[in-house]
Amino acid sequence: MSAVVHTDVVSSLASYSDAELDRVTEDANVALGRHWFRLLDALDLGPLVGETVRIQYVVARQGGELVAVCPFFVAEHPSVRFVNSFEKAFFTGMEGELRRATKATPEQLRWLMRALGFYRQLLRMVRVRTDGWVIAVSPLTFRGGIPTVPMAASETRRVRTEVLERLKDFAGLRNLPLALFCVPEEDEPLRDTARACGMAELFLTYDMYIPLTGKRIEDYIAAQPPRRRKRGKLQREIKAPQRTGVTMGRTSNWAALSSDMTESYEALYSQYGDHFGHPPAFWESLEHHLGDRAEALVAHHGDEFLGFSTYFHDKKGDLTVYRVGRRAIDKADGIYFNLVFYEPIKRAYELGCRRVWVGTGAFDTKLHRGASGHPLYGYIWMPSQRARLLLLPYMQRLTGYVSKQLHYVGQPATDDAA
Incomplete structure (x- = not known):
């Protein structure tokens, strides 16, 4: 008979040892x-996320042993990032996002936003909340999940169900x-x-x-369809910084550059409005x-800081580009693709990685x-029958529309124009 699974909500994992957490997260993403x-x-x-956001975790124990961890937070303050x-x-x-992603006219967008405003009023009248949610995701990333210790598939399912x-x-008590x-497709269990x-x-x-084949960047270039390699476009992008006197290299002293990293990160992303502000x-x-x-990775022109990128790598063969910044000056114009x-x-080739993750957005x-x-994918649970009847269908239609608009992103690579 399987041991009983006990779950608790905690505000810190400080009471758990590195060895306990390593055993739970051994096969997890960074x-x-x-x-x-x-x-x-x-x-x-x-x-970083919003004024009142505090990390919490559901932890599961079985026979006194830590067997699962799931990070989450309550996001209901107006300051929470988009x-x-x-x-x-x-x-x-939605208006700004749709303006960038669709061909809707300003008049159509104004009509849509008015309609959504009336819809929200209706939901509030029947006590269906739209001002927040309990969101189980690893903050500051596009990854969610419930890491568990190695166990039989049936036990993993039972533990995750309890979590x-x-x-x-927790969410139901708060309505x-x-x-x-952000559950990745391959986590089918x-x-x-x-x-x-x-x-x-x-x-x-x-x-x-980006899947990598071979042992060096030349192999990556050779693996691209001919039209992407036409007239040496990729090679020119790779060599562009050095032609303008820009040098790139890894830094071993983030603290000395932290203010520059904050400034250049915000210079790149503030144009999109509601973005993560990252203090030094x-x-x-x-x-x-x-x-x-x-x-x-840091780009300089002489002693002048131009921009940076940060990335993670793990033993599973993945390198993940995490944050990028670029100063808003002419000298920095040619460095983005290299960063x-x-x-x-x-x-990634030096480390023996086989994939480079470059994030969501800017799909083309x-x-x-x-x-x-x-x-x-996201998995949504509503705390009331009213919410399931009135709010969930709207969310399903909206995300279904997004899926159709981005369908081409999930298709196999073609011999497209660069």
């Missing part, structure tokens, strides 16, 4: 690993939707478990990765807690440099 959890415990997430805000992602923040039921109880967010727990599956977006202390914490799993693609690819740019789309 964003669901022990070093990342230690980082989350040490950070003030307020400036990517983690229920209200902004599905209602108030999800504890999350549902908030629950979202298990977790997806099956979430569906069995009565959670609705929604397509969210594509994470993008964040970069120092990232280096401190992740150690040699994280590296920073995001070519220098991380070179480093990434497809044209050899990336493939990898679906991420």
